[in-house]
Structure formats: structure tokens, C-alpha cells
Amino acid sequence: MTSFTFDVQGMSCGHCKSAVESALKEAGATAVDVDLEAGRVAVTYDADKYDLNKMRDAIEDAGYDVA
Amino acid sequence: MSEQKVTLQVTGMTCAACSARIEKVVSKMDGVETANVNLTMARATVTFDENKLQAGDIIQRIVRLGFGASELAEEGTDNASEKLWRRQVALFIFSAVLSLPFLIGMFEMFGATLLPDFLMNPWVMLAMATPVQFVAGYSFYVGGYKALRNKSANMDVLVALGTSAAYFYSLWLILRGEEHVYFETSMIIITLILLGKIFEQLAKTRTSDAIKKLMHMQAKTARVVRGGVELEVKIEEVVLGDVVVVRPGEKIPVDGSVLDGQSSIDESMLTGESIPIDKKPGDPVYGATLNKNGALSFRAEKVGQDTALAQIIRVVEEAQGSKAPIQRMSDVISGIFVPIVVGIAVLTFVVWYFLVDGGLQDALTIALMNATAVLVIACPCALGLATPTSIMVGTGKGAENGILFKGGEHLENLQKVSVILLDKTGTITKGQPTVTDVVLLSDQFHSEQDLLLLAASAEKRSEHPLATAIVKAGASLGEVQDPEEFEAITGRGVRAVAQGRKLLIGTRRLMQEAGIDYAAATEGLARLESDGKTVMILSVDGQVSGLLAVADTVKESSQAAIAELKGMGLKVVMITGDNHKTAQAIAAQVGVDEVLAEVLPEEKADAVKRYKSAGQRVAMVGDGINDAPALAMADVGIAVGTGADVAIEAADVTLMGAELEGVARAVRLSKATIRNIRQNLFWALAYNVVGIPIAAAGLLSPWVAGAAMAFSSVSVVINALRLKRVNIDA
Numbered sequence: 001m002t003s004f005t006f007d008v009q010g011m012s013c014g015h016c017k018s019a020v021e022s023a024l025k026e027a028g029a030t031a032v033d034v035d036l037e038a039g040r041v042a043v044t045y046d047a048d049k050y051d052l053n054k055m056r057d058a059i060e061d062a063g064y065d066v067a
Numbered sequence: 068m069s070e071q072k073v074t075l076q077v078t079g080m081t082c083a084a085c086s087a088r089i090e091k092v093v094s095k096m097d098g099v100e101t102a103n104v105n106l107t108m109a110r111a112t113v114t115f116d117e118n119k120l121q122a123g124d125i126i127q128r129i130v131r132l133g134f135g136a137s138e139l140a141e142e143g144t145d146n147a148s149e150k151l152w153r154r155q156v157a158l159f160i161f162s163a164v165l166s167l168p169f170l171i172g173m174f175e176m177f178g179a180t181l182l183p184d185f186l187m188n189p190w191v192m193l194a195m196a197t198p199v200q201f202v203a204g205y206s207f208y209v210g211g212y213k214a215l216r217n218k219s220a221n222m223d224v225l226v227a228l229g230t231s232a233a234y235f236y237s238l239w240l241i242l243r244g245e246e247h248v249y250f251e252t253s254m255i256i257i258t259l260i261l262l263g264k265i266f267e268q269l270a271k272t273r274t275s276d277a278i279k280k281l282m283h284m285q286a287k288t289a290r291v292v293r294g295g296v297e298l299e300v301k302i303e304e305v306v307l308g309d310v311v312v313v314r315p316g317e318k319i320p321v322d323g324s325v326l327d328g329q330s331s332i333d334e335s336m337l338t339g340e341s342i343p344i345d346k347k348p349g350d351p352v353y354g355a356t357l358n359k360n361g362a363l364s365f366r367a368e369k370v371g372q373d374t375a376l377a378q379i380i381r382v383v384e385e386a387q388g389s390k391a392p393i394q395r396m397s398d399v400i401s402g403i404f405v406p407i408v409v410g411i412a413v414l415t416f417v418v419w420y421f422l423v424d425g426g427l428q429d430a431l432t433i434a435l436m437n438a439t440a441v442l443v444i445a446c447p448c449a450l451g452l453a454t455p456t457s458i459m460v461g462t463g464k465g466a467e468n469g470i471l472f473k474g475g476e477h478l479e480n481l482q483k484v485s486v487i488l489l490d491k492t493g494t495i496t497k498g499q500p501t502v503t504d505v506v507l508l509s510d511q512f513h514s515e516q517d518l519l520l521l522a523a524s525a526e527k528r529s530e531h532p533l534a535t536a537i538v539k540a541g542a543s544l545g546e547v548q549d550p551e552e553f554e555a556i557t558g559r560g561v562r563a564v565a566q567g568r569k570l571l572i573g574t575r576r577l578m579q580e581a582g583i584d585y586a587a588a589t590e591g592l593a594r595l596e597s598d599g600k601t602v603m604i605l606s607v608d609g610q611v612s613g614l615l616a617v618a619d620t621v622k623e624s625s626q627a628a629i630a631e632l633k634g635m636g637l638k639v640v641m642i643t644g645d646n647h648k649t650a651q652a653i654a655a656q657v658g659v660d661e662v663l664a665e666v667l668p669e670e671k672a673d674a675v676k677r678y679k680s681a682g683q684r685v686a687m688v689g690d691g692i693n694d695a696p697a698l699a700m701a702d703v704g705i706a707v708g709t710g711a712d713v714a715i716e717a718a719d720v721t722l723m724g725a726e727l728e729g730v731a732r733a734v735r736l737s738k739a740t741i742r743n744i745r746q747n748l749f750w751a752l753a754y755n756v757v758g759i760p761i762a763a764a765g766l767l768s769p770w771v772a773g774a775a776m777a778f779s780s781v782s783v784v785i786n787a788l789r790l791k792r793v794n795i796d797a
Contacts, residue, residue, distance in 0.1 A: 010084050019133040065091040
């Protein structure tokens with residue numbers, strides 16, 4: 001399992017949080033931890049099956065900017 | 068390409084980030100021309116190329132983002148929020164009708180027999196309580212489950228827990244063949260909390276009035292001239308460059324600049340300034356303002372989302388949805404509150420069951436009832452409302468008064484400020500030089516007016532700001548004729564022939580170089596210059612005839628506004644690039660505490676920094692363009708706009724009116740809002756803090772606890788609405 005923390009811009013409410021969570025889970029993340037206040041998203045995923053770009057794309061597809 | 072426009076109803080948006088996200092994602096779709104999402108109206112307007120995609124694709128994309136979307140059949144009818152509202156009301160009525168007999172039944176405790184016996188049959192009660200518990204109370208289970216899954220706990224958890232306790236305990240009693248059950252407790256709690264939500268919703272729709280008011284201010288149609296014909300078109304159809312005609316008493320449809328005609332325009336809806344502004348060709352006009360007495364035609368320069376009004380609406384929308392730092396406090400409280408309450412409830416149960424009534428027959432009942440009362444009274448439901456409702460009312464009230472807060476945090480920060488830095492030019496002063504003195508030095512002229520009119524003719528073709536001031540002053544006296552000859556001498560002045568006379572207007576150097584003796588002017592020059600004015604010598608036919616002094620004059624209201632700010636205990640500092648003499652002259656007129664003169668534009672931010680590092684909280688007030696770095700550096704940057712380029716981007720707070728009084732009003736509004744939030748937090752928690760020990764002691768029946776909770780939400784919203792009536796003028 002690999003963990004990575006993204007800086008994500010534009011999340012400000014509970015809806016945003018759950019949208020990012022479900023997008024990442026759909027992309028194969030096993031655990032997602034969103035810190036709204038800090039704009040940080042910690043993702044845990046299986047690096048053998050998925051890669052970081054896929055995680056990033058999932059966040060961006062959901063409409064947020066990854067810094 | 069065939070362009071198609073669709074309006075969608077979007078559900079599930081809770082903040083400005085949601086609407087911005089949809090807007091961004093949809094506009095990126097291949098074939099989409101423009102996408103506009105309005106949070107308040109819960110609508111998305113999209114124009115797209117029909118050959119490339121269909122409305123259904125857009126809906127799908129929005130749904131994939133986690134929102135609901137559907138095509139809006141007819142403008143303004145039956146939107147989703149209304150449906151939701153109707154559902155809420157229906158659920159309440161459903162729940163109330165089923166619970167009513169038992170509410171009446173409670174009076175039987177006082178000896179009266181009001182209900183037919185069959186209703187008291189436990190199985191009948193079960194039949195009535197079950198739909199209330201799981202249909203009307205469904206949302207509490209869903210909300211509670213969602214919260215727990217996110218590892219947090221909210222009021223839904225408490226309500227679901229409390230009412231389920233009463234319901235399932237009663238069910239267990241029935242199955243054991245007992246006669247006395249407690250279904251009425253859970254039913255009445257659910258009904259009362261639903262009622263509380265309805266009250267809350269009613270009050271909330273009133274808090275967001277400001278935006279609706281702003282939107283309704285817009286004109287619906289515009290009269291434009293195309294191909295020499297005047298036609299009435301919808302406001303959305305006005306395009307850049309259109310010539311728009313407005314009659315007296317009509318609203319200006321879009322932003323632009325006047326081509327022809329004169330009128331005065333009431334701009335109070337944008338600036339809060341109640342005095343109508345005179346407009347003549349070349350002056351800017353803004354959409355939604357009211358044309359008072361003359362007919363005007365103007366060229367449309369900003370339409371749709373670019374107009375000042377649209378910008379204001381956007382800023383207010385975002386500010387209303389934003390969080391103030393004080394909100395964090397209520398988030399923290401509610402985060403730790405619920406677990407503590409569950410703990411207290413368990414403790415209550417244990418104490419009552421094992422210690423107080425140990426061994427008694429209905430010990431379980433009493434213990435369970437008291438624990439339920441604790442769970443219900445403890446709902447921090449009002450806590451979640453306390454801050455956002457006040458921020459919403461506060462920013463809305465600001466917008467109505469021409470004060471735009473960009474976010475809740477600025478509304479909170481402004482009241483903490485201890486030093487206010489005021490940029491001089493354009494903020495304290497009018498920012499335009501005006502003729503202040505005309506001195507006659509020879510008997511060639513009958514009056515100062517004649518001298519001024521002649522000087523105005525000479526300067527008529529010059530572009531220099533000093534010349535503009537003289538021409539303007541001349542025009543107020545009579546007709547300014549064109550000069551016969553004109554030559555501008557850079558850095559020195561002008562040489563002209565007007566009305567048959569040879570004129571020189573300018574500096575000492577200009578006179579020296581022309582060989583004119585200006586000894587007669589020396590004394591006047593020194594006196595006027597020591598007042599911080601720019602003085603020009605005027606010679607007519609080779610002889611010194613007079614002096615013209617020009618200065619940037621103080622706005623009428625500046626002195627009073629600065630006195631007000633000082634009266635609030637703030638230190639007021641003037642900051643300017645002018646020389647010390649000029650700065651002191653203005654400072655003495657308006658009465659600031661400190662003056663920083665000869666400050667270069669790029670040094671203004673450093674000045675802000677110095678005050679900050681001295682431990683002060685600084686607000687910087689400027690006209691937004693050259694002061695941008697200082698505005699950004701300050702704790703709160705306040706842009707004084709003239710309604711013109713709404714320098715919204717640079718500042719935290721934008722004052723639509725040009726007068727300094729707006730600063731004092733903004734500070735007052737900020738103070739009133741924060742006070743209101745504190746009161747709300749008190750009301751939100753007071754019920755809980757007082758109620759929990761009473762409930763734990765067994766003195767509060769669960770349904771009274773439910774009523775108290777419903778009432779705490781209502782009192783918070785009502786208190787926030789009081790903010791609407793706060794007087795911020797003095």
C-alpha cells in the first residue's frame with residue numbers, strides 16, 4: 001500500500017468532501033482522508049495496480065484543482 | 068453550428084465551491100460554449116453546440132459530480148427546492164395528525180377522558196407510531212448514518228437514538244404483554260422537531276432576501292437602436308456596442324457610457340448613496356440604476372455576467388456561503404458535544420436504573436425516559452445555524468448599503484482592526500484637482516470671473532489635469548470659447564491666443580523665459596504654495612495679471628467620517644505620495660491622528676507591514692488600483708470604488724460609494740454581526756447546558772425536551788434576523 005497527500009484547491013463544504021472521497025474510491029483508492037480546512041487529501045492505494053496519475057485525474061475530474 | 072441554450076435545475080449544491088465546480092467542469096465539455104451556475108437560484112444555464120452534444124449529456128456530467136440535475140421546463144415554476152419544501156410540510160402534517168390524539172391524551176393525566184378507549188390499545192398505538200418513526204423520522208436515520216460514517220455525530224444521531232430508544236422499548240413491552248407503552252414520546256418528539264425545521268426554513272428564506280432583491284432590480288427588457296430603428300429586446304439579447312435608449316423613470320438595463328442626453332440617475336441600489344448623480348455624455352451608467360428626469364442614449368459596454376450588478380451578486384453569493392473563523396468554534400463544539408452527550412445519557416440510564424430506583428418495577432422505564440430526554444435536549448442543532456445565518460444576514464445587509472464583503476472572515480476581521488490607513492488621493496480627497504483660488508493682480512480685468520474664463524479658453528485644448536480643472540471651473544461660469552492659437556510647453560505651461568489676447572499660463576520658469584517680470588506675484592505665490600496648492604501665473608499681453616491655484620480638494624464628508632472612526636477608538640493614519648507641506652495641509656483639514664507623506668506607491672505596503680509588526684491590526688483603505696499591494700498586505704483591504712471598476716478583486720471589502728462614511732458603516736456592521744453571532748452561540752447552547760442536568764435529574768419529559776430543541780433553532784434564526792434592522796449609520 002502506498003500513501004500520498006495531495007494539495008487540493010476549491011473544497012469548502014461537506015459535499016465537496018464526499019465528492020472527492022467517492023471519486024477516489026472509484027479510482028481504486030482503499031482509504032481517503034480529506035482535511036477540508038487545510039485543503040489536503042491523503043490517499044492510500046495499491047501502487048502495483050494503480051498509479052498516482054490516476055488518483056490525480058480522479059480529483060481533477062471531480063472538478064477540483066490539484067496544486 | 069447550431070447553438071442551443073438550456074436551463075437546468077441543479078440540486079445538492081451547498082456552497083459556492085459546488086457551483087464553481089459545476090461551472091468549470093461543464094464549460095470544459097466539448098461543445099459547450101458557456102456555462103453559468105447560480106447557487107442561490109439552484110440553476111445552471113448552458114449554451115452548447117447541438118451537433119456535438121445534447122442536454123442529456125450535460126445532465127449526466129453534473130450527476131456524475133454528485134449533484135442532481137433536470138431540465139427546467141418552464142421558467143419559475145415548480146423548482147426542486149419548492150418540492151423539497153412541500154415534502155417537508157407534508158411529512159410534518161402526516162406526523163402531526165398521527166401524533167395529535169396522543170398529545171390530547173396527555174391531558175388525561177389531569178383526569179379528563181378525551182379519547183375513545185380503542186386508541187389506548189397498545190397495538191393501535193404501535194400501528195400509528197410505526198409510520199411516524201420510520202416514514203416521518205426516516206431523514207434522521209439517514210442523516211445520522213451519514214454522519215457516523217464520516218466519523219462525526221450530529222443532531223440526527225441524537226434524535227434517531229432518542230426516539231428509537233422510546234419506540235423499541237415500547238415494542239418490547241407490548242411483546243411482553245404490558246399495557247403501558249411510550250409510543251407517544253417518540254411520535255411527539257419527531258413531530259416537534261419537524262415543526263422546528265419548518266420554522267427554521269421559513270425564517271431562512273427571509274435571510275437570503277438580499278440576493279433576490281438584487282436580482283429583481285435588473286430591468287427585464289431594453290430598448291436598443293439597430294439599423295436606425297428602436298426595438299424592445301430582452302435584456303439577455305443586448306450585445307456589446309448596442310446603442311440603448313432610456314426614458315425618464317426607466318431602469319438602465321446594462322452598463323455603458325452616455326452618448327447623448329443629460330439626466331440624473333439614482334444609483335442608491337448599487338452605492339447606497341441616496342443623492343442622484345448627474346450624467347452627461349461620456350459618463351458611465353450602470354445596469355439596475357434608475358434614470359430620473361432626462362432621456363439618455365448610451366453605448367452598451369458590459370452585459371450579462373460582466374455588469375457591476377452581476378459582479379455584486381456573485382460576490383455576495385460567495386460571501387454568504389463562506390465561513391467566518393468564528394464558525395470553527397461551533398464546529399469544534401458540536402464535534403465534541405455529541406459524544407459527551409451520549410456519554411451523559413448512558414450515565415443517566417445507569418444511575419437511574421441501578422442506583423436511584425434499583426429494584427423497582429418500572430425502573431427500566433424511568434431510566435430509559437430520562438436518558439431519552441438527555442439525548443433529545445442535547446441536540447446542538449441550533450449550533451450549526453448560529454454562524455451561517457448571521458453571516459448571511461450581515462453580508463446581505465452590507466450589499467443593500469453598498470458594502471461588499473468578499474467573505475465571512477473579513478466581516479469578522481474588520482471589527483478587530485485597531486489602525487486604519489487612509490490613502491489620501493481619491494479616498495480622503497476627490498482625487499481630481501479643482502481650482503481653489505483666483506487672484507487678480509492687475510486692473511486689466513473687472514473680476515476674477517473674467518480672468519478665469521479667459522484662462523479656460525487658453526487651456527481648452529490641453530489634456531493636462533491642471534488644465535482640465537481650469538476649463539471645468541470656467542465652464543461653470545459661462546461659455547468657454549476656443550483659443551485662436553494654442554501651444555503646450557511641456558513642464559512649464561501653455562502659450563495661447565484667445566479673444567485676441569496673448570496669454571501665458573504656467574510656472575515661474577515660463578515667465579522668466581518669456582522675459583516677463585513677475586515680482587508682483589511673488590507674495591501671492593508663496594502664500595498659496597504654503598497651503599499645499601499648485602499655483603500658476605497668468606500673463607496677458609506681456610503683463611502679469613493674476614494667479615490660479617489648483618488643489619485636490621477634500622470630499623465633503625471626509626472630516627465627519629474620520630471623526631466617527633476616531634470616536635470608535637481607531638487610530639486614523641493618512642498615507643500619501645504628496646510632499647509634507649501639502650499632506651499636512653490636508654491632514655489639518657480632516658483631523659487624522661498621523662500623517663505619512665512622500666510615500667512611494669510601492670512603499671505603501673511596507674508602511675502597512677510596519678504597523679502590523681508593531682502588533683496592530685490594520686485596515687487599509689484605498690481606491691483599489693495603485694494601492695493593490697497595500698490592500699493585500701493589510702489585515703483587511705478596503706477598496707473605495709465609485710461603482711466604476713468595482714476593484715473587487717484587489718480588496719477584501721469594496722465600498723460601492725465613494726464616500727469615507729462607508730468605512731465607518733462597514734466597521735459598525737462588522738461589530739453588529741459578530742455580536743449577533745456571539746448571541747446566537749449563547750442561545751444555541753443555553754438550552755442544552757440548562758436542559759441537560761434537568762433532564763438527567765428526571766425532571767424533563769422527553770417531549771418537552773423536543774419542543775425546547777425546536778425552539779432553540781427558531782430563536783437563533785429570529786435573533787439573526789434582528790441584524791437586518793440594526794442601524795449602521797451612526
